[in-house]
Amino acid sequence: MNNLEVGAMQAGTQFGIFTVGDVTPDPTDHSVPSEHDRIKAMTAIALKAEEVGLDVFATGEHHNPPFVPSSPTTMLGWIAARTERLILSTSTTLITTNDPVKIAEDFAMLQHLAEGRVDLMMGRGNTGPVYPWFGQDIRQGIPLAIENYALLHQLWREDVVDWEGRFRTPLQGFTSTPRPLDGVPPFVWHGSIRSPEIAEQAAFYGDGFFANHIFWPKEHFQRLIDLYRRRYAHYGHGSEEQAIVGLGGQVFMRKNSQDAVREFRPYFDNAPVYGHGPSLEEFTEQTPLTVGSPQEVIEKTLTFRESFGDYQRQLFLVDHAGLPLKTVLEQLDILGGEVVPVLREEFAKGRPAHVPDAPTHASLLAAAGERERAAAGPAA
Template sequence: MQFGLFSVGDISTDPVTGTTLTAAERLQAMARVATHAEEAGFDVYALGEHHNPPFLSSSTATILAYLAARTSRLVLSTSTTLITTNDPVTIAENFATLQNLAGDRVDLMLGRGNTPAVYPWFGKDIEASIALAVENYELLRRLWDEDTVSWSGRFRTPLVGFTATPRPLHGKPPGVWHGSVSTPQIAEQAARYGDGFFVNNLFMPVGHFARTVAFYRQRFAWHGHGSEAEAIVGVGGGAYVHRNSQDAYRGYEPYFRANRANRGARLDDAVRTTGLTVGSPQQVIDKIMSFPAQFGPYHRQLFGLDFGGVPESSLHEQLDLFGSEVLPVLRREMPQPPEGTAWAAFPAVTGFQEAGGVR
């Protein structure tokens, strides 16, 4: 099982200090956090694509390429690549380029995004988002799988004898996750191709996401990619860890309240009902250990630590706690999913040293 961080790349004012980082400061802080995550024993760093303030992660492949040069084992992924508003040719070439630079430690997560305003900025209609996701992914697969592609569809100009360059490393395209909050068509798409299915586990009750995962597992098996247990599931969730629960709640409360997505919500209710995990290392372990009862044994757990202006100093403290006290226990005690043939498309994680949870 893989453990990692996922970020949305927001620039948010720290509600405690009033500090707002510049884009350059935030990007460099993200790079320092990613390199520390590798040192602390995490396996994955994933970054979401956004094109609207307060986010700065409009060019995820560029940022991940920078991180590739600063790390050696970390799997570099996205927590959203917009399959609806990006040209599939651009996705195919950007991530094959990243793969050729970083080696076999690249995958990506495709999604429709959660910002309606983005669609007209790229000449698309949000009412066609499902159809865009389906058609664009069909083309993306062909661009990676076939050396020469002739294609026509509804949403872009035809291609005649086109070759996307560079070709995927060793002829093996990056592994693909499909992310969705509530759309069964996207879970079906992931199942049809034998790809991974990721639930961000944010803001809504855990049971809501569990139902979507169960549907994906059923369809994965129906399409003949393996058993339901072998389906490739990833789970996210916000997190804030401190040495004791009282300081964890006290420290995270202002960042929780300042996040517009949490407007009107109570922190204790969110921790009780959603995938948000706040508390001591043992409380974090207990919460994550409860997820397999909802989702079944799964392949990847990502933690969102930097949402809403949490200062970099706190992130580094949390990474040290995760590395020394949380990850070693989770690696030892979390149920391990059977690794079916479909999982072979994703980067393997090697080199973890059990002692202290440090690479």
């Protein structure tokens, strides 16, 4: 399968999964997977995602227990060698504590190995101690995100870079290697839970904006996405409707909702992030979390478009809170077999022609060719 065929299959809205890679005890039997078990489970989940017809697998980046994905490109490179169609992404790449030069090199290398099936999501991260571990100050989180991404953007687009900033040593005549595949950098999403500055950054560059869309009510994320769309148009990248938006979400499914709620409740009640807080019923009412039948997941996910407009990427969190691998793989069978086919069909209905498809390497390469031809003008 060539890149153009892959791009055609992933047109429209992309559907996939994202993981944070937590190592969490299973509250039903108190078993705790080893780090090795969790890493291997994540790769099994990615391979299953391709098997059931999903478009995207995205992994987080963490450098502290109880999380294991400290080296996303290593994991994604392993997955790339064993898949043919799946887009490999991150959820998040830490733009604040990683050296932009290393990000440029690592993801360009992965892009070559995966034949272009790569993009990434930039974010500041939500673990305060990570900053000093990598020699940075959390109080400079926003300035670091802005400056580091400006350098990364330049490194991928200029063969020889001279650069000087506040947070790293200057570069003189530097070339990042390898160069991006076909001269086209990986597409970048900027992810944020709460920072309007990151929505502004995404709009300035004409990049994508990904709203976590997990823990908080939709109104919170509507404000961020509305800001991003307005500023995207302000910077001349297209209309507000043409801005590139991605959303997160959480699901747990069984054939009927009663079984889903009964099985998921102990995992929810003891989850490190939201356990021992609002009830499962309160959380599902107030946030995008859906615990129920496949039809209930379909119906709630379709409301996202009503709230945020047509958008390009929908990722679901399915492997957190200590859920065993067997259960997660069952969730993927339901997601790929019963939910996503319906969502694809429904999302395509009434989608205006001017709303762009989700970016792929093939579509970005085609757009670059069009710009070159336009710049050259009519043939003599």
